[in-house]
Amino acid sequence: MNWGCYMGLFVEGMLCQICGQPIVGRQEITSLPSLGSDTNDPLFVYGDCTFHTGCIARLGVYPEIQERVNRIVEMTRNRPPKCDICGQPIQHWNDIVAFTRLTSETSGILSGFCYKQFHKQCLKHDDRLPDLTLALRRLHSSGEWGGEQLELWLSDIDHL
Numbered sequence: 599m600n601w602g603c604y605m606g607l608f609v610e611g612m613l614c615q616i617c618g619q620p621i622v623g624r625q626e627i628t629s630l631p632s633l634g635s636d637t638n639d640p641l642f643v644y645g646d647c648t649f650h651t652g653c654i655a656r657l658g659v660y661p662e663i664q665e666r667v668n669r670i671v672e673m674t675r676n677r678p679p680k681c682d683i684c685g686q687p688i689q690h691w692n693d694i695v696a697f698t699r700l701t702s703e704t705s706g707i708l709s710g711f712c713y714k715q716f717h718k719q720c721l722k723h724d725d726r727l728p729d730l731t732l733a734l735r736r737l738h739s740s741g742e743w744g745g746e747q748l749e750l751w752l753s754d755i756d757h758l
């Protein structure tokens with residue numbers, strides 16, 4: 599299955615992360631991109647991995663995985679990436695702030711910034727920045743987020 603974005607590395611004979619059996623020959627395989635940066639996210643463990651397609655498709659969370667991948671494909675479609683505020687290409691790698699999954703909630707400030715990317719100057723002057731910063735700090739102090747990416751985003755925002 600080809601998702602059209604960055605994939606987990608596949609090497610013949612590597613083990614399927616679900617059934618533990620080697621992936622060989624012409625077995626149908628599914629490679630997933632990174633599904634986010636929050637190590638406490640239930641889907642985190644499936645990111646950057648390769649599976650027998652039958653194994654992953656049987657998981658109860660498979661529809662959520664598909665939806666997540668669709669969002670990531672959409673976000674990474676444009677090269678160079680396009681700013682979600684001004685609509686212009688982001689030409690320099692050091693002029694981007696890119697958020698992946700921030701929350702599983704479907705409303706609220708964090709939800710609105712999931713899978714969005716911006717020129718630093720565009721984000722700096724966006725009316726929503728104070729609310730976003732507050733919500734990210736709350737998320738950080740709640741301890742719900744796992745891993746260091748949240749701190750990196752907060753640092754990016756501090757240095758806009």
Ligand SMILES: [Zn+2]
Nearest residue numbers: 614617650653
């Ligand atoms: Zn398997």
Ligand SMILES: [Zn+2]
Nearest residue numbers: 681684717720
């Ligand atoms: Zn912009």
